[in-house]
Amino acid sequence: MSPDQIDDLLARVRMNADGLVPAIAQQWDTREVLMMAWMDASALRETLETGRGVYFSRSRGERWVKGETSGNVQSVREVRLDCDGDTVLLLVDQTGGACHTGDRTCFDAVGEQWSSGTADPGTSGAGSSGPSTRGPAS
Amino acid sequence: MSPDQIDDLLARVRMNADGLVPAIAQQWDTREVLMMAWMDASALRETLETGRGVYFSRSRGERWVKGETSGNVQSVREVRLDCDGDTVLLLVDQTGGACHTGDRTCFDAVGEQWSSGTADPGTSGAGSSGPSTRGPAS
Numbered sequence: 001m002s003p004d005q006i007d008d009l010l011a012r013v014r015m016n017a018d019g020l021v022p023a024i025a026q027q028w029d030t031r032e033v034l035m036m037a038w039m040d041a042s043a044l045r046e047t048l049e050t051g052r053g054v055y056f057s058r059s060r061g062e063r064w065v066k067g068e069t070s071g072n073v074q075s076v077r078e079v080r081l082d083c084d085g086d087t088v089l090l091l092v093d094q095t096g097g098a099c100h101t102g103d104r105t106c107f108d109a110v111g112e113q114w115s116s117g118t119a120d121p122g123t124s125g126a127g128s129s130g131p132s133t134r135g136p137a138s
Numbered sequence: 139m140s141p142d143q144i145d146d147l148l149a150r151v152r153m154n155a156d157g158l159v160p161a162i163a164q165q166w167d168t169r170e171v172l173m174m175a176w177m178d179a180s181a182l183r184e185t186l187e188t189g190r191g192v193y194f195s196r197s198r199g200e201r202w203v204k205g206e207t208s209g210n211v212q213s214v215r216e217v218r219l220d221c222d223g224d225t226v227l228l229l230v231d232q233t234g235g236a237c238h239t240g241d242r243t244c245f246d247a248v249g250e251q252w253s254s255g256t257a258d259p260g261t262s263g264a265g266s267s268g269p270s271t272r273g274p275a276s
Contacts, residue, residue: 031169036225082244106220
């Protein structure tokens, strides 16, 4: 992206009261939702300028580059903004696991822990009483 | 989900200081990321109990059922929670457009407006200077 395009995008983003915007990272080809994290304007700018996923840690109060420690970097292929400008969607090529646990996605990891659900993804096992959940393989 | 499963999930969710959790809605089969919105505990419980996407409007300060006005309802097929319990991922079957603009997703709509980017999704047009963006068909 050109500097002007980056400035245009940043001007459209509506940060929250803490100066942050949620960013969803999705694997560009399989379309898995990998993780959700937060960016400040500086992290979003660095992401756009470098093509690497860069975020802001709310707990540590500092910038972090995805994969800087683990090697599981995110190469950003496409950036989208939602209709009211307050959520970013990154289509990325994720090396290795996106989750700090080592799992491929942050969502699969805990989704399998909290439930003894019965339905496989993509089946019609939800029934009439509400949505199904991913259960352990057993 | 059983009442016990719903209670278990709710106990694992880490709401923010406003009592809200971000929820990403993804079309279950095409894996499009449709929208991101917020839920309070009551909306999440109603989503789990009814299998319909129910959210909390931060601007209006009230519950809203996706599609209640437009007819573009979300049938929830699967619910996942991320590794630190502060983001929900819903795999849904979305009727019609998920965005209030009528577009299929909230992200495509503005992603095409803010950029004169040159690369099609899925191409290697990102180049070395940063990520590409979705541009108009022209």
